[in-house]
Amino acid sequence: GQQVxxxxxxxxxxxxxxxxxxxxxxxxxxxxQWYKQRPxxxxxxxxxxxxxxxxxxxxxxxxxxxxxxxxxSLHITATQTTDVGTYFCxxxxxAGNMLTFGGGTRLMVxx
Amino acid sequence: DTEVTQTPKHLVMGMTNKKSLKxxxxxxxxAMYWYxxxxxxxxxxxxxxxxxxxSINESVPSRFSPECPNSSLLNLHLHALxxxxxxLYLCASSQLGLVSYEQYFGPGTRLTVT
Numbered sequence: 001g002q003q004v005x006x007x008x009x010x011x012x013x014x015x016x017x018x019x020x021x022x023x024x025x026x027x028x029x030x031x032x033q034w035y036k037q038r039p040x041x042x043x044x045x046x047x048x049x050x051x052x053x054x055x056x057x058x059x060x061x062x063x064x065x066x067x068x069x070x071x072x073s074l075h076i077t078a079t080q081t082t083d084v085g086t087y088f089c090x091x092x093x094x095a096g097n098m099l100t101f102g103g104g105t106r107l108m109v110x111x
Numbered sequence: 112d113t114e115v116t117q118t119p120k121h122l123v124m125g126m127t128n129k130k131s132l133k134x135x136x137x138x139x140x141x142a143m144y145w146y147x148x149x150x151x152x153x154x155x156x157x158x159x160x161x162x163x164x165x166s167i168n169e170s171v172p173s174r175f176s177p178e179c180p181n182s183s184l185l186n187l188h189l190h191a192l193x194x195x196x197x198x199l200y201l202c203a204s205s206q207l208g209l210v211s212y213e214q215y216f217g218p219g220t221r222l223t224v225t
Binding site for chain 2: 041042048103
């Protein structure tokens with residue numbers, strides 16, 4: 001079945017440093033979604049990428065969808081303590097609404 | 112209103128108890144989901160309801176019984192659970208269509224089975 005893998009599992013950064021998490025799918029994806037889960041919280045939708053090679057920005061966050069639509073990345077410029085949490089990518093499974101979540105990357109930011 | 116609400120926030124139950132988790136959304140979403148999340152793991156899909164009908168059961172043990180009384184409500188009935196069922200139970204909802212839409216998650220119920 002479809003597998004979605006994320007690396008790294010954990011990342012400690014100093015506040016102000018950049019951070020990147022990578023997501024790879026075993027199959028071509030029609031789209032990819034990114035979610036953030038704060039410690040003790042629930043997943044919150046960040047963005048969806050649909051087109052091959054698509055790049056979208058949200059303030060300090062840059063999301064990219066690979067040309068082959070099998071990989072994606074999330075880059076955070078100049079991390080802040082508010083960026084702490086686990087970032088999950090998720091790809092659609094089969095047809096419709098089910099998602100396969102990647103394992104997540106847990107970001108810790110030292111002030 | 113883009114909120115999904117869940118009650119209770121926390122639940123402690125014994126292995127012989129029967130309890131229910133509740134979820135509500137008023138976004139007009141016709142797809143609703145139950146997920147189970149263990150610590151430091153991604154959400155794991157349990158059930159999907161589409162137009163109030165159960166469309167997906169991810170081989171979940173029968174001690175978990177979902178119910179969708181109407182398009183806004185989703186329940187998860189629990190009976191004879193095991194300690195390994197202790198986890199965060201998340202409800203989510205989304206629009207329904209041929210493409211995947213973003214899912215809105217509730218805050219979850221943190222369940223402890225003793």
